[in-house]
Structure formats: C-alpha cells, structure tokens
Amino acid sequence: MDKKLLLLGLLRNGSMHGYQLNEFIESTLATCVQIKRPTAYYVLNKMKADGWVHETQQQEGNRPPRHVYGITSAGEAAFQELLRQNLAEYTSAQFSGDVGLAFLDELPAVEGLALLQKRRDALQAHLTATQSIPPHPGSLQLTIEHQIRHLTAELIWLDEVMAQISLDSGV
Amino acid sequence: MDKKLLLLGLLRNGSMHGYQLNEFIESTLATCVQIKRPTAYYVLNKMKADGWVHETQQQEGNRPPRHVYGITSAGEAAFQELLRQNLAEYTSAQFSGDVGLAFLDELPAVEGLALLQKRRDALQAHLTATQSIPPHPGSLQLTIEHQIRHLTAELIWLDEVMAQISLDSGV
DNA sequence: ACTTGATTAGTCAATTTTGACTAATCAAGT
DNA sequence: ACTTGATTAGTCAAAATTGACTAATCAAGT
Numbered sequence: 436m437d438k439k440l441l442l443l444g445l446l447r448n449g450s451m452h453g454y455q456l457n458e459f460i461e462s463t464l465a466t467c468v469q470i471k472r473p474t475a476y477y478v479l480n481k482m483k484a485d486g487w488v489h490e491t492q493q494q495e496g497n498r499p500p501r502h503v504y505g506i507t508s509a510g511e512a513a514f515q516e517l518l519r520q521n522l523a524e525y526t527s528a529q530f531s532g533d534v535g536l537a538f539l540d541e542l543p544a545v546e547g548l549a550l551l552q553k554r555r556d557a558l559q560a561h562l563t564a565t566q567s568i569p570p571h572p573g574s575l576q577l578t579i580e581h582q583i584r585h586l587t588a589e590l591i592w593l594d595e596v597m598a599q600i601s602l603d604s605g606v
Numbered sequence: 607m608d609k610k611l612l613l614l615g616l617l618r619n620g621s622m623h624g625y626q627l628n629e630f631i632e633s634t635l636a637t638c639v640q641i642k643r644p645t646a647y648y649v650l651n652k653m654k655a656d657g658w659v660h661e662t663q664q665q666e667g668n669r670p671p672r673h674v675y676g677i678t679s680a681g682e683a684a685f686q687e688l689l690r691q692n693l694a695e696y697t698s699a700q701f702s703g704d705v706g707l708a709f710l711d712e713l714p715a716v717e718g719l720a721l722l723q724k725r726r727d728a729l730q731a732h733l734t735a736t737q738s739i740p741p742h743p744g745s746l747q748l749t750i751e752h753q754i755r756h757l758t759a760e761l762i763w764l765d766e767v768m769a770q771i772s773l774d775s776g777v
Numbered sequence: 778a779c780t781t782g783a784t785t786a787g788t789c790a791a792t793t794t795t796g797a798c799t800a801a802t803c804a805a806g807t
Numbered sequence: 808a809c810t811t812g813a814t815t816a817g818t819c820a821a822a823a824t825t826g827a828c829t830a831a832t833c834a835a836g837t
Binding site for chain 3 (some may be wrong): 808811814818820821825830837
C-alpha cells in the first residue's frame with residue numbers, strides 16, 4: 436500500500452515515465468521505502484488496471500518507446516484515501532539486525548564485540564551519508580530528519596550494548 | 607537470510623515441528639522479524655533441500671502427520687556463518703509511515719494533526735504492550751530492550767512533529 | 778569513424794511471501 | 808452421544824518482489 440501511495444504522490448506533481456520515478460525514489464526516498472525498479476513497474480501496471488493512472492506511449496528517436504504515467508481523478512481520490520490511512524496508523528519497523536543480537540550469547544564476547552564494531556562502522560557511515568543529504572522542500576524534509584534522529588539513537592544504543600558486553604566479559 | 611538464521615537458531619535448542627516454530631516466533635519474536643506461517647514452511651523446505659535441516663514424519667493418532675525439523679551439522683555450520691554475517695552488518699529499517707509524512711503538507715494542518723494523534727495512540731499502545739512482555743533469557747532480552755528504546759524515541763519524535771505543526775499553523 | 782564505457786529504459790523468469798482454505802482433534806456444554 | 812467452537816497443523820494458488828538480462832543512445836578518447 437505504501438508503494439502505491441508513494442508513486443501516486445510523485446505523479447501528482449506531473450506525469451513521469453518509469454525511469455524518472457525510480458530515479459527519484461532511489462536517490463531521495465530510499466530512506467523510507469524500499470522499492471526496486473521492477474516492483475515500481477509492477478505497481479504502476481496494477482494501478483493502471485485499476486484506473487488510478489493512465490499510460491501514454493512516447494516515441495523518441497528510435498529508442499524503445501517510453502511509458503509515461505499520469506494520475507487520473509480516481510487515482511487522486513485513492514491518494515487522498517491512502518494518505519489519511521497511512522498517517523492515522525502506526526506500522527512498526529522490522530529490525531532484522533536484532534535476529535543476530537538474539538543469538539549473541541552463542542559467541543565468545545570478544546568475537547561478538549569485534550563483529551558489532553563492524554556493524555557500528557557501517558551504521559556510522561550510513562548516518563554520515565544521511566546527514567549530508569541536502570535539505571528537501573516541504574514535509575519531505577521530515578522523513579530525513581526522522582531518519583537522522585533514528586540513526587543517532589541506534590548508534591547510542593549500540594555503544595551501550597557494546598559497553599555492557601565489555602563489562603560483563605571483564606575486559 | 608535473517609529468516610534462515612532465526613529458524614536455525616531456534617532449532618539449535620531442540621527439534622521442533624512447524625507449528626511450534628511459528629508459535630514461538632509469533633508470540634515472542636514478532637518484534638524483530640516478520641515471518642508468517644507459510645513462509646516458515648517454505649524456508650524450512652528450502653533448508654531441507656540444502657541439507658541444513660532434516661525432517662522426520664511423526665504420526666500421532668490419526669492426525670495429519672507432523673513434520674518434525676531438526677538441525678544438521680551443515681545447518682549448524684550455516685548458522686555460525688549467518689550469525690557472524692548478521693552481527694557484522696547494519697541493515698537499515700524501513701519506516702513505511704514516513705511515506706505519509708512526506709505528503710503531510712498536502713493536508714490542512716488540523717486534519718493532519720488529528721490523523722497523527724491516532725497514530726500516536728497506536729504507537730503508545732504498542733509501546734505499552736512491548737513493555738509488558740516478561741523478561742526473556744540471555745541476549746534475547748536485548749531485542750526487547752532495543753524495541754522499547756526505539757518505540758520510546760518514536761513517541762518523543764512524533765510529539766515534536768505534532769507540536770511543530772501546531773506552532774506553524776498557529777493553533 | 779570507431780571502440781569502450783556509462784546512462785537510459787524496460788522486461789522476464791525465478792524466488793519469496795502470504796491470505797484464504799482444509800481438516801483433524803479436543804473441550805465442554807447440553 | 809452430539810453439536811459448537813477453539814486449537815493444532817499444514818497446503819495452495821495468487822500476489823509481490825527482485826536479480827539478471829536486453830538494447831538503444833550518448834560521450835569521449837583515439
């Protein structure tokens with residue numbers, strides 16, 4: 436559902452062809468939704484079948500024809516509906532990294548610490564990258580700030596976990 | 607990959623049949639991984655094909671036969687590998703709720719606030735539920751603490767967002 | 778003019794995921 | 808003894824997702 440909302444929202448300020456949409460998502464929205472190229476095309480076609488978007492072929496030179504998608508009035512109505520639904524509900528995030536943590540005590544403390552240090556480096560790099568995203572207009576900026584807030588908290592927490600392991604193992 | 611790690615980790619302390627595994631995951635681990643019943647069976651069969659787990663049929667009365675899964679030594683090796691991999695990497699969480707936030711400015715402030723208040727209620731309920739999970743043994747407890755830490759931060763952040771909207775719209 | 782590598786655009790087969798269903802057993806009220 | 812509803816266990820078809828591929832255009836060095 437969130438993928439439909441995202442695509443509709445982007446189409447609201449102008450028709451776009453598939454590649455543009457994917458470009459935009461990958462470059463500026465990868466922070467909040469995970470949507471690969473083939474998935475975007477799949478969802479667009481689905482919404483076309485539902486009459487939420489319309490598609491026009493556009494020939495340019497003799498490249499393969501481009502599929503330009505635009506939002507219909509039914510699509511606009513769906514956007515309004517999906518937006519309200521999304522805002523009103525809380526969807527919990529999944530932390531797949533927690534699976535490893537759940538079994539951390541199967542490993543010698545020293546090894547666990549070394550592995551978590553690598554995780555910490557990756558997390559730090561991710562945070563730095565997010566902090567250097569240039570400001571976005573309007574409430575899009577909220578999502579970036581949310582991400583930074585979250586990553587900062589994760590870093591603090593990871594440091595605490597590592598400190599605790601150090602203490603417990605008496606290093 | 608995280609699903610395989612999770613299932614292998616559970617099988618390490620004793621063979622289980624499919625339903626038991628799902629039961630355990632849904633009741634105590636839904637916090638970190640999202641894995642529905644049919645998916646668990648799918649992954650178990652996959653790992654059986656790879657020789658990571660073995661399956662024995664167990665007839666009991668004339669119920670449908672139960673498939674009891676146990677970990678093999680190849681599975682144990684895979685577990686060791688996957689655990690180290692998981693611990694060493696950082697996998698960013700997806701916040702699908704951010705998609706709605708990105709388009710928050712399409713709505714009148716008052717309506718946005720009302721919707722976010724519902725989200726806040728749901729979040730608060732989720733936090734309370736998580737806080738009342740009884741303590742788990744070993745490092746499993748880490749995942750619960752992580753979740754609580756995260757949900758608490760989310761609540762604070764949401765409050766800040768709502769306060770900011772109130773200010774901006776001059777309520 | 779021509780190879781090489783990047784960019785643009787999209788497709789397809791294979792994998793992964795899940796909602797909805799089936800079917801047996803058990804508990805317990807009548 | 809017998810319906811009713813919960814619990815246990817698993818399957819299956821349909822939907823969603825993605826890695827790997829194709830294929831044209833463009834840039835730019837030689």
